Amino acid sequence: MATTLKFWKMNGAGNDFVMLDNRTQSVHIDNETIARLCDRHRGVGADGLLLVEPATDGGDFKMRYHNADGGEAEMCGNGARCFARYVNRLHEDKLGGLKFETLAGMISADYLGDQVRINMSAPHSLKLNQTLPVEGIELSVHSVNTGVPHAVVFVEDLEHTNVRGLGAGLRYHTAFAPKGTNANFVKITGPNSISIRTYERGVEDETLACGTGMVACALIAHELHGFTSPVSVLVRGGDTLQIGFQKTADGYQNVTLHGPADFVFEGTVEV
Numbered sequence: 001m002a003t004t005l006k007f008w009k010m011n012g013a014g015n016d017f018v019m020l021d022n023r024t025q026s027v028h029i030d031n032e033t034i035a036r037l038c039d040r041h042r043g044v045g046a047d048g049l050l051l052v053e054p055a056t057d058g059g060d061f062k063m064r065y066h067n068a069d070g071g072e073a074e075m076c077g078n079g080a081r082c083f084a085r086y087v088n089r090l091h092e093d094k095l096g097g098l099k100f101e102t103l104a105g106m107i108s109a110d111y112l113g114d115q116v117r118i119n120m121s122a123p124h125s126l127k128l129n130q131t132l133p134v135e136g137i138e139l140s141v142h143s144v145n146t147g148v149p150h151a152v153v154f155v156e157d158l159e160h161t162n163v164r165g166l167g168a169g170l171r172y173h174t175a176f177a178p179k180g181t182n183a184n185f186v187k188i189t190g191p192n193s194i195s196i197r198t199y200e201r202g203v204e205d206e207t208l209a210c211g212t213g214m215v216a217c218a219l220i221a222h223e224l225h226g227f228t229s230p231v232s233v234l235v236r237g238g239d240t241l242q243i244g245f246q247k248t249a250d251g252y253q254n255v256t257l258h259g260p261a262d263f264v265f266e267g268t269v270e271v
C-alpha cells in the first residue's frame with residue numbers, strides 16, 4: 001500500500017536535497033526508497049535526502065542524511081543549512097537558532113536572513129602530503145574528516161581537471177578504504193580565497209557544491225598556505241561561501257560554514 005509523503009525540495013549553493021519531516025516516523029523509509037526519491041528520472045531528483053527525526057541526545061532535533069545512492073552519511077554541510085531553514089519553516093519561522101544531532105556530532109545553526117551559518121563538528125584525521133597513484137598520475141593528496149572524509153588536491157587548471165576520473169580514483173582508493181572518501185580539487189585564487197570542484201561519495205559524481213568539502217579545503221589551505229579565517233570558497237555552482245575557524249593547541253575550534261539555503265518547491269510523493 002503506497003503512502004503519500006509531503007516533501008520540500010531545497011538546495012544549498014546548488015547541492016540539492018529532498019527534505020522529509022519524519023518525526024512521527026510513521027513511514028519506514030529504506031535505502032532503496034531513498035535512492036528512488038533522489039533519482040533524477042524516476043523520482044524527485046536530488047544529491048541527497050534529509051530526514052527530521054525526534055532528538056534523543058539533548059538536541060532540538062535529529063538530522064539524518066542519506067546520499068543519492070541511499071547510503072547514510074554522518075553529515076552534510078549544505079544539507080545542514082537547508083535542514084535548519086526547513087525545521088524553522090515547520091515551526092512558523094519562530095526558531096531563533098537551533099542545535100541538532102547528527103552522526104558526526106551536535107551541529108548548531110544561526111539564521112542570517114535567508115542564509116544560515118552552521119557550527120561544524122570538530123574536524124579530525126588531518127593528513128598532509130600523501131603521494132598517491134591515481135589514474136596513472138602521482139598526486140599529492142591531503143585529507144581531513146569534517147563530518148565526513150575528504151581528500152584534497154591542489155591544482156593549477158581547475159577548469160580542465162578530470163574531476164570525474166581522478167575523483168572516482170580517489171573515492172575508491174585503497175588509502176581511504178573501506179568507506180571511501182569525497183574528493184576535492186582546489187585552485188588558489190587569492191591570499192584567502194579558493195575555487196573548488198568536488199566529486200561526492202554516494203552521489204558518485206561532481207556536485208555543484210559540497211559544504212563539508214569546502215571546509216576541508218579551507219582548513220588545508222590554512223595548513224599549507226597560511227590562509228586565515230574567514231576563507232572565501234567559490235563552488236562549481238557559482239556561489240561563494242565563507243568558512244570560519246580558529247586553530248588552537250587543541251586543534252580547530254569554532255569551525256563555521258555560512259551560505260545560502262533555498263526552498264525550491266513543496267510537493268507530495270508516493271512511497
Ligand SMILES: N[C@H](CCC[C@H](N)C(=O)O)C(=O)O
Binds near residue numbers: 073075212
Ligand atoms: N557525500 C558525502 C555526504 C554529503 C556531503 C556534502 N553534500 C556536504 O554538503 O557536506 C559523503 O558521503 O561523505
